[in-house]
Amino acid sequence: MDIEKHFPCVDYMEAEAMRRIPEFMRDYLIYGIGQGIAVEKNRKDLNDVELMPRYLADAERPNISCKLMGYEYDAPFGVAPIGLSGLIWPKSESILAKSAKTHNIPYTLSTVATDSIENIGQIACDKAWFQLYTPQDPETRKDLLRRCEEAGYETIMVTVDVPRKIRRNHDIRNGISVPPKFFDIKTLWQMITHPHWSLGMLRTGVPQFVNILPYQQNDFSHIGVGMNITQSIKDSGKFIEERMGLHITPSVFEDIRAMWPGKLIVKGVLDPDEAMSYLDLGADALVISNHGGRQLDATPSAVSVLPRIRSAVGSEANLIADGGIRCGLDIARMLALGADFVLMGRPFLFAVGALDEQGGDHVMKILKEELLTTMGQLGCSTLKELPKSLFKNAEC
Numbered sequence: 001m002d003i004e005k006h007f008p009c010v011d012y013m014e015a016e017a018m019r020r021i022p023e024f025m026r027d028y029l030i031y032g033i034g035q036g037i038a039v040e041k042n043r044k045d046l047n048d049v050e051l052m053p054r055y056l057a058d059a060e061r062p063n064i065s066c067k068l069m070g071y072e073y074d075a076p077f078g079v080a081p082i083g084l085s086g087l088i089w090p091k092s093e094s095i096l097a098k099s100a101k102t103h104n105i106p107y108t109l110s111t112v113a114t115d116s117i118e119n120i121g122q123i124a125c126d127k128a129w130f131q132l133y134t135p136q137d138p139e140t141r142k143d144l145l146r147r148c149e150e151a152g153y154e155t156i157m158v159t160v161d162v163p164r165k166i167r168r169n170h171d172i173r174n175g176i177s178v179p180p181k182f183f184d185i186k187t188l189w190q191m192i193t194h195p196h197w198s199l200g201m202l203r204t205g206v207p208q209f210v211n212i213l214p215y216q217q218n219d220f221s222h223i224g225v226g227m228n229i230t231q232s233i234k235d236s237g238k239f240i241e242e243r244m245g246l247h248i249t250p251s252v253f254e255d256i257r258a259m260w261p262g263k264l265i266v267k268g269v270l271d272p273d274e275a276m277s278y279l280d281l282g283a284d285a286l287v288i289s290n291h292g293g294r295q296l297d298a299t300p301s302a303v304s305v306l307p308r309i310r311s312a313v314g315s316e317a318n319l320i321a322d323g324g325i326r327c328g329l330d331i332a333r334m335l336a337l338g339a340d341f342v343l344m345g346r347p348f349l350f351a352v353g354a355l356d357e358q359g360g361d362h363v364m365k366i367l368k369e370e371l372l373t374t375m376g377q378l379g380c381s382t383l384k385e386l387p388k389s390l391f392k393n394a395e396c
Contacts, residue, residue, distance in 0.1 A: 003355060003358060003362055004362075007354060007355065007362065008366070009327060009366060009370070010326050010327060010347045010350060010351070010363065010366070010367075011326070012354075013347075013350045013351050013353075013354040013355065013359070013362075013363065014346075014347075014350040014354075015354075016353070016354035016355075017089075017349070017350040017351075017352075017353030017354045018030075018353075020194060020196045020197060020353055020354065021088060021089065021194065021197055021353050022187075022190040022191055022193075022194045022197055023190050024187055024190060025084075025087055025088050025197075027170045028084065028088070028170075029082075029088050029346060029349055030346065031168070031170045032168075032292065032293035032294045032297065033166065033167075033168050033169075033293065033294055033295060033296065033297050034169070034297030035297060036293065036297070037293075037297045037298070038290055038293030038294075038296065038297050038298070038299050038301070039292065039293035039294075039324075040293075041293070041300075041301050042290070042292070042293055042301045042302070042303070042323040042324030043324040043326075045301040045303035045304055045324070046301075046303055046323075046324050046325070046330050046333055046334075048303075049303060049333040049336070049337065049390070050390075050391035051332065051333065051336060051374075051378055051389045051390060051391060052378070052389050052390075052391045053377045053378055053379070053389075054378060054379035054389070055379060056379070057379030057380075057381070058381060059375060059376055059378075059379045059380055059381040060376075061381070062372050062375035062376060062380060062381050062382070063381060063382050063383075064076060064368060064371050064372060064375070064383060066340070066341065066383055068285070068318060068320075068340060068341050069155070069263045069284050069285055069318055070263075071126075071154075072104075073104055073105050073106070073341075074103055074104035074105060074368075075103065075104075075105055075364075075367070075368050075371065076331065076335060076340070076341050076342060076371075076383055077105060077325075077331055077341065077342045077343065077344060077367060078100070078105045078106035078107065078108065078129070078341065078342075078343050078344075079096050079100055079105070079106065079107045079108055079343070079344070079345070079348050080108055080322055080343035080344055080345035080348075081108040081109065081110040081111075081113075081131035081157065081159070081267075081345070082110060082345045082346075082349060083110045083111075083112040083113070083133070084110075084112060084114075085110065085113065085114070085349060086113060086114030086115060086204075086207050087114065087207050088349050088353065089197065089200070089349060089352045089353045089356075090197070090200030090201050090203065090204045091115075091200065091204055091357075092348075092349060092352045092353075093109065093113050093114065093115040093120060094115055094119070094120065094123055095352050095356070095357055095359065095360050096348050096352065096360045097109070097115075097120045097123040097124040097127075097128065098123050098124070098360065099360025099361045099364055100124055100127050100360070100364075101123065101124045101125060101127045102361060102364075103361070103364045103365075103368075104127065105127065105364065106127050106128070106129050106155070107120070107124045107127055107128055107129065108129040108130070108131050108157055108343070109128065109129070109130050109131065110131050110133065111130075111131060111132060111133035111144070111211055111212065111244070112133060112209050112211070112212070112240060113209070113210075113211060114207035114208065114209065114210065115210065116210045116211060117130060117144075117147050117148055117151050117153070117211055118147065118151045121148075121151030121152050121153055122151075125152065126152070126154060128151075128152070128153055129153065129155040129156065129157055129265070130144075130148045130153050130155075130156045130157065131156070131157045131158075131159055131267070132144065132145070132156050132157065132158045132159065132256070133159055133162060133244055133245065134158065134159070134244070134245070134246055134248060134252070134256070135212075135215065135243060135244050136243050136244065136245075136246050137215070137243065138255065140215045140243075141255075141256065141259070142259055143215070144211070145256075145259050145260050149260075149261065149262070153262065154262040154263060155262055155263040155264075155265065156260055156262065156263075156264055156265070157264075157265040157266075157267050157287065158248065158253070158256060158264065158265070158266050158267065159267045159268055159291075160248045160266055160267065160268045160269070161267070161268030161289075161290075161291050161295050162245045162268075162291075162295065163245060163246060163247045163248075164245055164246075165241050165245065166294070166295060168294070196356075200356070209240070212239060212240065212244075215239070215243075216239045250277075250281060253266075253278070253281050253282075254281060254282075257281060257282040257283075263284045263285070264282065264283055264284050265283065265284060265285045265286070265287060265320065266278045266283045266285075266286050266287065267286075267287035267289055268287065268289055268290075268291060268295075269286045269287065269288055269289070269309070270288065270289075270290060270299060270300060270302075270305050271305075272305070272308050272309050272311075272312035272313075273312070275288075275309045275312060275313055275317075276312055276313055279313060279317055284318060285317075285318035285319070285320055285340075285341075286309075286313075286317070286318070286319055286320065287320045287321070287322060287343060288302045288305060288306050288309055288319060288320065288321045288322075288339070289302055289321070289322045289323055289343075290302065290323055292322070292323060292324075292345060292346070293323070293324075301323055301324070302321045302322060302323040302334070303321075303323070303324075303333075303334070303337060306319070306321055306334070306337045306338050306339060307337055307338055309338070310337075310338030318340055318341070319338060319339050319340050319341075320339060320340065320341045320342065320343055321334040321337070321339035321341075321342050321343075322342060322343040322344065322345070325342055325343075325344045325347070326344075326347055327367070327370050328366075328367050328368070328369065328370025328371035328372070328373065328374050329370060329371075329374050330342075331367065331370075331371050331374075332371060332374045332375065332378070332386055332389075335383055335386045335387075336386040336387050336389050336390040337387075337390065338387065344367075347363060347367075348360065348363060350363075351363035
């Protein structure tokens with residue numbers, strides 16, 4: 001199959017992924033919370049950002065490489081953490097980690113992943129970031145960070161916008177919890193009628209949330225790739241719901257900062273004052289994000305607050321943006337608004353859902369080409385020139 005012809009952009013990959021992923025996991029991936037207002041707003045606000053093309057410029061060969069927190073990347077985007085991604089599509093975590101290393105961009109592993117800190121560290125090497133979905137127990141937090149350091153991670157991302165269990169109506173209707181329960185006839189039928197997904201799951205086995213299994217027994221002695229998994233998936237769900245997620249107070253954040261010797265990113269920042277506070281407390285970068293519209297249906301979009309946050313924190317702070325990004329043009333829009341870098345989650349899952357092992361490499365190539373095309377139209381030879389392309393009358 002000529003994948004370039006059949007899947008020339010993320011939209012075509014999304015359509016194919018929606019056909020191949022069972023409804024209960026498809027809904028978990030694409031929908032937000034409540035009425036989905038925040039999800040729609042993310043996309044609408046991006047569409048409203050206009051950029052001014054300029055052709056009297058020397059931009060024949062734009063350079064999309066960038067530096068973030070002292071690291072060099074081949075493009076200004078990375079893979080955002082998505083919980084349960086190994087359930088959305090089998091082996092998606094290792095597929096995307098491998099592709100990220102090949103393309104020299106970061107891959108962020110979720111705490112509630114179905115692949116381990118240690119294995120993804122081996123695959124992605126210095127491109128591996130770890131998203132800390134913060135456990136309530138300080139010793140568990142400490143040990144997760146120890147494992148990251150021993151596995152070679154240099155960057156962690158502390159997600160601050162999950163202070164408690166989230167209630168999403170579509171997941172309740174579909175029988176999805178953390179983790180999902182594959183018990184009823186409706187779910188079984190969906191698996192039967194989606195053979196690509198089901199066969200992939202049969203090959204990989206029943207997914208487990210391997211990064212948190214040791215802590216369910218408060219046993220730190222058998223942590224590692226080869227540990228004997230004895231806890232059931234049901235117990236994992238109970239542990240996640242009852243013992244993970246909390247308000248990241250200044251004292252909790254200071255403790256995490258003191259424990260982690262590498263780079264520390266804060267994800268879920270929307271308020272300019274909080275942005276300044278996190279930087280004062282030692283954050284190396286901020287992710288301006290409303291969690292893909294999945295936490296609060298009344299949040300502003302990253303697009304609407306990004307210019308204000310940039311103005312508040314100054315030009316030297318490292319700002320990363322996510323929310324609704326689907327193409328190279330959207331990447332350029334976020335960078336023009338003041339971001340240094342962007343993260344995307346759903347587009348990468350669409351890619352592996354549509355193309356399995358080939359998906360990560362294909363979508364990363366496309367995003368790079370789309371960004372290069374956009375920069376050529378804007379007359380920008382470097383990423384730092386993109387803010388001058390922002391059309392000042394755009395409603396951002």
